[in-house]
Structures are given as C-alpha cells and as structure tokens.
Amino acid sequence: xxxxxxxxxxxxxxxxxxxxxxxxxxxxxxxxxxxxxxxxxxxxxxxxxxxxxxxxxxxxxxxxxxxxxxxxxxxxxxxxxxxxxxxxxxxxxxxxxxxxxxxxxxxxxxxxxxxxxxxxxxxxxxxxxxxxxxxxxxxxxxxxxxxxxxxxxxxxxxxxxxxxxxxxxxxxxxxxxxxxxxxxxxxxxxxxxxxxxxxxxxxxxxxxxxxxxxxxxxxxxxxxxxxxxxxxxxxxxxxxxxxxxxxxxxxxxxxxxxxxxxxxxxxxxxxxxxxxxxxxxxxxxxxxxxxxx
Amino acid sequence: xxxxxxxxxxxxxxxxxxxxxxxxxxxxxxxxxxxxxxxxxxxxxxxxxxxxxxxxxxxxxxxxxxxxxxxxxxxxxxxxxxxxxxxxxxxxxxxxxxxxxxxxxxxxxxxxxxxxxxxxxxxxxxxxxxxxxxxxxxxxxxxxxxxxxxxxxxxxxxxxxxxxxxxxxxxxxxxxxxxxxxxxxxxxxxxxxxxxxxxxxxxxxxxxxxxxxxxxxxxxxxxxxxxxxxxxxxxxxxxxxxxxxxxxxxxxxxxxxxxxxxxxxxxxxxxxxxxxxxxxxxxxxxxxxxxxxxxxxxxxxxxxxxxxxxxxxxxxxxxxxxxxxxxxxxxxxxxxxxxxxxxxxxxxxxxxxxxxxxxxxxxxxxxxxxxxxxxxxxxxxxxxxxxxxxxxxxxxxxxxxxxxxxxxxxxxxxxxxxxxxxxxxxxxxxxxxxxxxxxxxxxxxxxxxxxxxxxxxxxxxxxxxxxxxxxx
Numbered sequence: 001x002x003x004x005x006x007x008x009x010x011x012x013x014x015x016x017x018x019x020x021x022x023x024x025x026x027x028x029x030x031x032x033x034x035x036x037x038x039x040x041x042x043x044x045x046x047x048x049x050x051x052x053x054x055x056x057x058x059x060x061x062x063x064x065x066x067x068x069x070x071x072x073x074x075x076x077x078x079x080x081x082x083x084x085x086x087x088x089x090x091x092x093x094x095x096x097x098x099x100x101x102x103x104x105x106x107x108x109x110x111x112x113x114x115x116x117x118x119x120x121x122x123x124x125x126x127x128x129x130x131x132x133x134x135x136x137x138x139x140x141x142x143x144x145x146x147x148x149x150x151x152x153x154x155x156x157x158x159x160x161x162x163x164x165x166x167x168x169x170x171x172x173x174x175x176x177x178x179x180x181x182x183x184x185x186x187x188x189x190x191x192x193x194x195x196x197x198x199x200x201x202x203x204x205x206x207x208x209x210x211x212x213x214x215x216x217x218x219x220x221x222x223x224x225x226x227x228x229x230x231x232x233x234x235x236x237x238x239x240x241x242x243x244x245x246x247x248x249x250x251x252x253x254x255x256x257x258x259x260x261x262x263x264x265x266x267x268x269x270x271x272x273x274x275x276x277x278x279x280x281x282x283x284x285x286x287x288x289x290x291x292x293x
Numbered sequence: 294x295x296x297x298x299x300x301x302x303x304x305x306x307x308x309x310x311x312x313x314x315x316x317x318x319x320x321x322x323x324x325x326x327x328x329x330x331x332x333x334x335x336x337x338x339x340x341x342x343x344x345x346x347x348x349x350x351x352x353x354x355x356x357x358x359x360x361x362x363x364x365x366x367x368x369x370x371x372x373x374x375x376x377x378x379x380x381x382x383x384x385x386x387x388x389x390x391x392x393x394x395x396x397x398x399x400x401x402x403x404x405x406x407x408x409x410x411x412x413x414x415x416x417x418x419x420x421x422x423x424x425x426x427x428x429x430x431x432x433x434x435x436x437x438x439x440x441x442x443x444x445x446x447x448x449x450x451x452x453x454x455x456x457x458x459x460x461x462x463x464x465x466x467x468x469x470x471x472x473x474x475x476x477x478x479x480x481x482x483x484x485x486x487x488x489x490x491x492x493x494x495x496x497x498x499x500x501x502x503x504x505x506x507x508x509x510x511x512x513x514x515x516x517x518x519x520x521x522x523x524x525x526x527x528x529x530x531x532x533x534x535x536x537x538x539x540x541x542x543x544x545x546x547x548x549x550x551x552x553x554x555x556x557x558x559x560x561x562x563x564x565x566x567x568x569x570x571x572x573x574x575x576x577x578x579x580x581x582x583x584x585x586x587x588x589x590x591x592x593x594x595x596x597x598x599x600x601x602x603x604x605x606x607x608x609x610x611x612x613x614x615x616x617x618x619x620x621x622x623x624x625x626x627x628x629x630x631x632x633x634x635x636x637x638x639x640x641x642x643x644x645x646x647x648x649x650x651x652x653x654x655x656x657x658x659x660x661x662x663x664x665x666x667x668x669x670x671x672x673x674x675x676x677x678x679x680x681x682x683x684x685x686x687x688x689x690x691x692x693x694x695x696x697x698x699x700x701x702x703x704x705x706x707x708x709x710x711x712x713x714x715x716x717x718x719x720x721x722x723x724x725x726x727x728x729x730x731x732x733x734x735x736x737x738x739x740x741x742x743x744x745x746x747x748x749x750x751x752x753x754x755x756x757x758x759x760x761x762x763x764x765x
Contacts, residue, residue, distance in 0.1 A: 004479070011488065011746070163698065163702075175697075202459075265456070
C-alpha cells in the first residue's frame, strides 16, 4: 500500500503542476484578448480608469456595439448569458470605480425580472475583488479548468479575426445569413414579451438614480422583423422607457423595431452582425452626441 | 454523483481508504461496499434505494427457492414470478408511457380515439443495467450454472456494486459473485492498472466525448441550417462521441473496481476496428450482447434450428436490444437496422464463405464498410424524435456539398472543430498503447496516467454533461 501511495503522490503532484501550468497559460491568453469575459470581469473590478465609457449588458451588448466608434476610451463589458441581476452587479462595480464618465446600458425589453439566483456566470475567477469567488474557483489551479480552449479561441479571434472581430471588448460576428437560413431561424423564433414586474422595475430605477451624476444611456437595440411581429407588450415597454427618461441622469435611446435594420444586418433575430453593429453604433453615437450637446 | 465530478473524487478517496483499512476482513469489506454503493445510488434520489433493494431481495429469495426446491413447478413458478417482478418494474418505469402512447396512436389509425393514462414518474438511473444483472443470477441458478449464495450482503453488493451500478458492464454472477466470496488483499499492479483505466476513461469522456458533443448537439439541433457535409461529419462525430462516452464509463468502472481488488469484464474491444457486423457486436457493449446471446438467443434455438430460425432469432435479439436502449421507435429502428446488417452478414457467410483474414486490403474495405453502416445507424439512435430524424436525413442526402465555414463548423467556430479533430487524433494515438492499457512497467503506467491528466487539464470541458448511457 505504501508503494501505491507514493505512486499516487507522484501522479497527484504532477496533476497540481499541470493545473498550475494550465492556469498560467489561461491567464496569459486571457490577458491578451479583450473579448474574453474573464478579462472583462478582471478589468471591471481592477481598472481605475475613471474616464472610461463603459457599455454593459448581455450578448447583445457584446455583439452590437463597436466601442472604438463611440470613443477611444470606450470599452464593451457585455457578456454572453448575462442576466439582468448581473448587470446590476456590473453597475455596482462601475459605481465603486467612481468618476463621471457616462455608462451605456444595453437594455433587453424581455429582461427585467430579477431572479432569486445569485450571479451564475463563471467569469469571476480572475476578479477576487468582486467577492464572488467561491467553491472550486477559490482553489488555485482548479479555477481555470476547462478555460484553455475558450481563452485560445478569444486570443485567436483578437488576432486572426476569422469568424469574429474584437474591438475593445466587443465581439463582432462576421457571418451573414442566406435567405434559406433566415427561413429556418424565423421558423424557430418563439414569442417574447415584456412583463412588468414592479419590484424589478423599482430596483432598476434606484440603481440608475444611484449612479448620478454620471450620465446613463439606456439603449434598446433593434431586433429582426420576425421577432418584433411576435413580441407582446410593446406598449407597456414603451411606457416603462418613458418612466426611465424622467430620471434626471438617464437618457433612453430606443431603437427596438427600428426599420432601418434589415435581415442583412443580423446574425440571428436579436444579434447584429459586424455590418449591423457598425450601423447601429453610429446611430447610438449620433444620439449620444445630440444629448451631450 | 458522476465519475467526472469532484464529489465523486472525494467519495472514492473516502471509500478506498475505509475499505482497505478493514484489512482482509472480507465480510466487513462487503458490508462497507454495500453501504458505499447505496450512498452512491441514493445520491441521485434516495427513493430509488427501495427499488434496488426490492429487486435484490426478489432475486435473492427466488434464487434460494429455485435451488432448494425439488418440485419442478415450484422452480418454474419462482423463476416466472421473479422475471415478471423485475421486468414488470422495468416496464413500469421505462416503457409504460411508450406502450400506452403507441397503442393510442395505433387505435387512432383505425379511427378510435383513446386518451392513454400517462405516468409522471422519473426513470431510475441504471434500472436496465441492474435489472438485467439481477436476472442473470436467477436464470443461471435455474439453468444449473450457479449455486445461490447464502449471504445476502454478498448478493446485495453484487447487484449494487457502485462502479458498475448505473451504466454497466452488466456483470454475471458467475464472474463477479465469487470475487465477493474470496478475501481480497491489496495488489499494487492491479491498483496502478486501475488508475490507468480510470484516467483513460475520464480522458475519453471529458476530452473526446464532451468536446465532440459541442458539434454533434448543434448539428442535430438545427440540421437545416447546415449542409450535407455538416450532417455527415456530425454523424461521424457522434459515433466517436458515444463510443468514448460509454466505453469511457466502462473503463472508469473497471478501473475503480480494480482499485478495490475486483476484475470486471471487458465491455468494449476497439469496436470500430471490426471487419464485419458480427465482429462489431463481439466488440461493442460486450456485456449486453453476451447477455442477450445467453438468455434470449440461445434459449430461442440460436443457430441450431436452421437458417430461417437463426435469422428470426437475430431479429428478435436486436429489436429487444433497441428497445432496451430506450422507449422510442428511433431506438427500435436502430435495432432493426443492426438486425438487417447481421442478416446481410450471415447471408454473405452462408453463400460466399468467411473471407480470408490475410488480405489486408479487403479487411480495410470491410472495416470502412462496416463503419459507414454503423455510423448511419447511429443517426437513428441520436435523433430525439422522428421530426429531427427526418430533417437530419433530408439535409444529409440533399446533396448540398457546398459549404460555408459556419456550416462546416456547425456554427461553433473553427476552434471547436479543430478541438474535435484533435480529440479524435489523441484517441487514435491511445490505440498505440497496449490493449486494455495493461502497461508492463510501473513507470509506463505512471507516464500514461500523467499524459491523460494533462490532456484532461488542458483540453477537458468545464461542465461536461451526464454520461449518455445513464438514460438507459
């Protein structure tokens, strides 16, 4: 048994070395690619650039905004799968950073429902200041298990830009769809709706007020025609947007259902492709400039 | 608690330490393994413990009655009652809704409307595996191949032995039960071999199967978005995925059992190197194929009652095998396809004879031919329903060979595609190792283990899904 324990000890020691090597490699790749969500979390909590214009939101924020078009010191913190509660968490981090730079929140109309669940995105691993690192992620070496492929992919995207282009955190999709593909995508589209939840609406408004005097732009990105046709509760949603505009430091830029965007601008019914993203960002920039003037 | 989870790693270390601390005290070791196995199974849902305990009790009692009774009708009654109880439980949990809905659909075809009663019960994990294992014990006693055990602990732990409880191999009492009846001492070579098998199984699951699942899941979800090329690659990737998923579990099971001094049967023997369909089923899920051979095929007459009966028996076995895998017509068609392949193989052997094994070119063509057919059959196995199957096959045979990068990569990006190819290359490289990873030297075993861990560490998926065969 002693011999076997020594054998296992050597294997275990090698495992620890490999885990640390994996962590080192991941950290290196992540540090080189602004599109990586872990990089974004690190930057969110560790940057002290008080003049940075931050864009926050879900995958639509990540894919639809080209930060370099808005300003050189603009960064896209949008993350895949980010829920509404996590955006509030992002806003808390930006508030803690301080400064007076504006914040752009990409707002999804079907989004405002605070779930009881805690932040679920696993990208807090490199953000110890967030106070959310727990469980396996607290173990050095283990926290980056399974991250290497994604890290290398993001790193390659940042350099080779084969299928996606990276721009200050934005991940811009280069694909465009054929008409037959659109038929399939539209056929699979399920109806979405705006269901007002008073508690969630109140929390969101309070969060926006709490960021004063920083200027907040609540932007609603366009969705495809098929999506809009199936969407329910648009009037209630427009009403909510008007309520947000009443808050002194908030400007709402509503392009939901904007007919200047066609299927050629989308990669699916709710995400723009790179062409659509440039078009949309230029509209957003114009709107922001008007508000500032 | 899955083999690829941290919870299981902690569980395994605790059970391993406790088990060997009991020294050579066999009864205590068996009792300890029984408790550990019930904890392992109860981790999913403690209510299932009544099911497995009930199944074990029924077979234990039936085995004693069959062996001790002098009257033939008593033996027959005990065997029948045991089979009805076990298969009845299996049918209740697994097949009730399927048969009820199929019957209602059949009545609908002749214009009779009937709303079947649909049960809302969750399928207990591994029910098909432990039911078949328990039945093999009772049938073997009835056939006079085995003496029943007097020790209920031995029998209960034989049914619930945690390494192979939820996804096999489906062990025979003739192989595994005697191992619980012997005292076990720690064997360094067996334990290091066990570690090799365990990490190799994890490599297959976490590196190969879970990586390929990214591509396969997308290809089967929206095949109409892609091209024929994507569907062909998707089917090929699924054949590798299911092999690595299932054989990975079997390797882990065999490796863990070795750590406790047990030797489980080989369940996969490089099946995609088979040069005929008969050969394929000698290499794929060996424990299930031999179960059907011994308890269905041979009692039906096997190949002793003429060619027509042989073909009938083959069809019965493969249709049952399809149904065993899942309560769905797609599984039954998968079984039927394999029955068809076997029939062709048997006809070829009958009229053309067995081809020479020396002609390597013919062998290569045979291996490729067998694999093409097997991969095609896997499409039926993977499709969740007929709608998906129809879409997948229509895209695959649409002749749309022009493809974009997005379609080629099933919209998962070139890196996922590259990772899939790399995973398959690594799997191929592992075939250069000795059969069953039985390295001769301790250093070679250690090096192999570390290489597998390196692959898992660098290429493993962070949140791998369940093993596919858990659903059966």
